[in-house]
Amino acid sequence: MANWKINLTVLWFGNFLVMGGMTMIVPFLPLYIQEMGIHDAHAVAMWAGIIFAGNFVTSFIFQPIWGGLADRYGRKVMLLRSGFGMAIVMTLMGFALTPWHLLLLRMLNGVISGFVPAAVSLLSTNTPREKMGMAMGTLQSGGVAGTILGPLFGGLLAEWIGFRPIFYITGGLLFAASLLATFLVKESFDSAQAKRQPKQSIWVGLKELSKIQELPALYSVTFVIQFSILSSMPLIPLFVQELHGSGELLAFYAGLVGSITGFSNMIASPLLGKIGDRIGSVKVLAIALIGAGLAFIPQALVTNIWQLFAARFMLGIFMGGLLPSVQTLIRQYTPNGMESRSYAFNTSSLSLGNMLGPVIGGALSGWIGIRGIFMVAAVMLFLNMIWVRLTLYRRTLNATSES
Structure with missing residues (x-):
């Protein structure tokens, strides 16, 4: 199998797990907050909204930073940084004792996230141009599948094994996907040429x-x-x-x-x-x-x-x-x-x-x-x-x- 096809298969699996892990908490997040001792309905709703949004706030800020580093040091490095990092943070969410703990971990997850854009960037630079549309569409379907099935699996697992073990399972799956990417994903990246490029701040790059x-x-x-x-x-x-x-x-x-x-x-x-x-x-x-x-x-x-x-x-x-x-x-x-x-x-x-x-x-x-x-x-x-x-x-x- 061609390298780009192997990359696509592994990254599809990774995208599925990342997006599934991000959305798996949706069905039971308010219940998990109640388990932490918050019972007022308004307070639970407020915490659920803040905790869910916390990931996107920090992700919005930090994605351009990781993107600049990826162009300089390689996309696979950023892919693995994000994958292994999110595996650890997701596991730690199962040990959260208060809503504040969960909020801080969700925000930290947004800081270190970047698996999906790194996967898109890596695939786009290592796929034949005539296959680009098909590859991007297929990769997109992996993330969408995770977004769809994440809440479903989260709801079912919450009934079977409780809330906290779900985070341990998700963290383990993210670790396995990152390990798979370590050995199977191949990147064609000229690090010497990248380092010769002048360093740019985020604003200069955006401009x-x-x-x-x-x-x-x-x-x-x-x-x-x-x-x-x-x-x-x-x-x-x-x-x-x-x-x-x-x-x-x-x-x-x-x-x-x-x-x-x-x-x-x-x-x-x-x-x-x-x-x-x-x-x-x-x-x-x-x-x-x-x-x-x-x-x-x-x-x-x-x-x-x-x-x-x-x-x-x-x-x-x-x-x-x-x-x-x-x-x-x-x-x-x-x-x-x-x-x-x-x-x-x-x-x-x-x-x-x-x-x-x-x-x-x-x-x-x-x-x-x-x-x-x-x-x-x-x-x-x-x-x-x-x-x-x-x-x-x-x-x-x-x-x-x-x-």
Whole structure:
């Protein structure tokens, strides 16, 4: 098997475990906080939100730092640093005695995180360009699969073995995935040439990359994707209750609505990646932005739970063409030697969307409701499509006509 295919297989497994480990705590986080002695409902909700967001706050800050080091010392080094580091921190979460302990560990996890952007960067620089879209789509499906199945496994394991052992198991699996990457992942990296490159601060690197018109557009796409999806995510269970009414299957339906988008995303990502290799990732990105925007509109108009399922499934299909296309195009427009920093800034954009989406969506829902939030998401995606067309699509057409 070619080295890039081995890399893809191992990194897919690693992405699955990292994202699964990050989301596994979602079903039982409030219960774990209650086990620590916090019983007031408002206090539990407040701690759960802060603890869950803590990881994204520090990740937003530190990703560009690790990206700069990856460009200088190699992506595999950063991959292993993050993998083994998160394995240790995740295990320590099982020993947390107070919410403060858990919050600090989640923030530390965000500081040392970076497995996913390092995996994307390593794969992008060690994969044939004609296979880039397929590789990025497949890698994306691993992270999505972990995001979908993490809460499911977390909920099941919490019933069987309790809360704390879940962290020990997750830490062990992350350690195993990192060990596998140590021996099987191969990187072609010229360390001597990298060290000859002048050292740059984060701001200088960002300023240099921002001069490339296409990259800010791609970062904005990533932010809008995460913001649009997560702005309504915390409100979905209440919307399901409004459509279905209270009953024994309410929790099941709420979980299914939350995961069905991920299932269709996981299926569509590799397929749309292959299409991107044939017709160009810019075209796939443009179509996917329009499709995702259109898929939000019927969610604002549904009258029963089955219509919501169908609309969310279609949304996931179009989402499958968004992030893989962005990642492929980032590699295309980024100068050699700055790949990791470029992907790190994109990860910061993703973390910013993860942070602001639920906060602003929750605040706006009091005025416009979740149906209004869906329409806002649609408008944001359409505006982002215009921005992409002005900065990417038109320049692609001009480059094609000139050649």
